[in-house]
Amino acid sequence: MPLRDGRLSHDIDPSDRAPQDACGVFGVWVPAEQAARAEVSKLTYYGLYALQHRGQESAGIAVSDGSRIVVFKDMGLVAQVFDESVLNTLRGHIAVGHCRYSTTGSPTWENAQPTFRSTDDGGLALVHNGNLINTPELAARLDPGELTATTDTEVLTALLAARGEGGALEAAREILPATRGAFSLVFMDEGTLYAARDPEGIRPLVLGALEDRGWVVASETAALDIVGARFVREIEPGELIACDGQGVRSERFAEARPKGCLFEYVYLARPDTTIAGRSVQATRVEVGRRLAREHPVEADMVIPTPESGTPAAIGYAEASGIPYGQGLVKNSYVGRTFIQPSQTIRQLGIRLKLNPLREAIEGKRLVVVDDSIVRGNTQRAIVSMLRDAGAAEVHVRISSPPVSWPCFYGIDFATRAELIAGNLSVEEIRDSIGADSLGYISLDELISASHIAKDNLCRACFDGQYPIPVEQDARGKHLLEATR
Numbered sequence: 287m288p289l290r291d292g293r294l295s296h297d298i299d300p301s302d303r304a305p306q307d308a309c310g311v312f313g314v315w316v317p318a319e320q321a322a323r324a325e326v327s328k329l330t331y332y333g334l335y336a337l338q339h340r341g342q343e344s345a346g347i348a349v350s351d352g353s354r355i356v357v358f359k360d361m362g363l364v365a366q367v368f369d370e371s372v373l374n375t376l377r378g379h380i381a382v383g384h385c386r387y388s389t390t391g392s393p394t395w396e397n398a399q400p401t402f403r404s405t406d407d408g409g410l411a412l413v414h415n416g417n418l419i420n421t422p423e424l425a426a427r428l429d430p431g432e433l434t435a436t437t438d439t440e441v442l443t444a445l446l447a448a449r450g451e452g453g454a455l456e457a458a459r460e461i462l463p464a465t466r467g468a469f470s471l472v473f474m475d476e477g478t479l480y481a482a483r484d485p486e487g488i489r490p491l492v493l494g495a496l497e498d499r500g501w502v503v504a505s506e507t508a509a510l511d512i513v514g515a516r517f518v519r520e521i522e523p524g525e526l527i528a529c530d531g532q533g534v535r536s537e538r539f540a541e542a543r544p545k546g547c548l549f550e551y552v553y554l555a556r557p558d559t560t561i562a563g564r565s566v567q568a569t570r571v572e573v574g575r576r577l578a579r580e581h582p583v584e585a586d587m588v589i590p591t592p593e594s595g596t597p598a599a600i601g602y603a604e605a606s607g608i609p610y611g612q613g614l615v616k617n618s619y620v621g622r623t624f625i626q627p628s629q630t631i632r633q634l635g636i637r638l639k640l641n642p643l644r645e646a647i648e649g650k651r652l653v654v655v656d657d658s659i660v661r662g663n664t665q666r667a668i669v670s671m672l673r674d675a676g677a678a679e680v681h682v683r684i685s686s687p688p689v690s691w692p693c694f695y696g697i698d699f700a701t702r703a704e705l706i707a708g709n710l711s712v713e714e715i716r717d718s719i720g721a722d723s724l725g726y727i728s729l730d731e732l733i734s735a736s737h738i739a740k741d742n743l744c745r746a747c748f749d750g751q752y753p754i755p756v757e758q759d760a761r762g763k764h765l766l767e768a769t770r
Contacts, residue, residue, distance in 0.1 A: 309385055309386040310339075310341055310384070310504075312413075312505070314513075315479035317499055321379035327349050327378075331364065334385050335364050336506070337508075342385070344361045345385045355476060380478075382473060400413050401413075403444055405475075412472070415469075416484065417695050418465060418468075419694055421438040428441065432444055442469070470482075470521070478528050481503040491504075491505060508559045522538075524539060524540035524542045548745045549693075553594065571597045573735045574655065581726075583653060585679070587610075587613065587653070588606065588609070591668060599653075602683060606653075613643055613672070615642075617639055644676060651678050654672070655683045657686055661706050662706040662718055670720060680721050682723070686732060687748040687749075691750045694756045712726065729749060732748075
């Protein structure tokens, strides 16, 4: 059943949804005397706009003026939730913001972020990117009925808000060492901006500096660029920082055990983001070069599946010497349709988003480059469309290894049973999508292109080796909903 909410979707085929990340997080602190000029709500809006690719279900911003915290959130894209009049009501010198894709809890208003809790001496607002794997254990610390939402983020917020005399910092020192899984957190009380990253550093989190002593925390460096912040450094795995009038104070709540997500390089991060000092765009182009060396083929033109396959297709063309060209045109303005298609025209739906350039591909042997195959429906439709448009041969090249295992750390993959690579061999997948040949980059070559040591990367979706063991009763998107 196609979704009919009219919201933007980058999915070419709604039944073959690409992997979704948990969300994007953003936070900003400026001196109180600069609040009127800095307009932290608008800085946060633009930061979230830059991170929109990480989550499109809901968006929210919380702002503190030093004495109280105001939260505004709703379902939809950042530009749908906020306008000038709303942002003008969110006045203060500290803000946290969030754009969400749900990996724990349903996509409802109650589960939208920032989450907020009143405390004995004020309030606490929190945003979270990632997925906890001991949510039931943490929730057991709370009184029955205390949760008002069904997310791991709500559980964390409730625990941190029960802070007593020590405040948010002391509560974080107590709670974070007992929290397991992937969590890049940005939270605030009335006077201080905080950020923390899990000991494995699975999801990204970076620190930036504004002019005049301001500080920014964001999921990706691209968001820093958009708001004019200078990149300072990554928040380290196992690190907790506090930003206020005293500057940035840092401490460790756990020893670092780096396991950064390898899939950030493949798909999740913006190409203009930098991870561990290396441009994501440069990595993806290099993966394409390596893919060409691993899986060469005689062909007339290399084309990407727009826009996910573009950097790797550039690299493939460079290394292979086969000309790069545009064979598919993507309509960037088409979202989910309100109109339910009849069965007789359902197969035409993909052409709303992709259409072949017949004169460019007719009679050509094509190399089609994309970043991943989930269920295979999209690639099957593209191969068929290219053949119908006159392509002589269609060779598919994928710039990630086969995605064979689900993620429990903040990416909403299909289950293993739904993943085509979890059930079929490469040759069986090739036959299923109707390609003349199919080649995936090897895991070793992808890791090498990232310039990060294999032991410092989470690659569980490719090899099933989970860096943090996940108990069976801690799996599933609707854990807390099932217990209500």
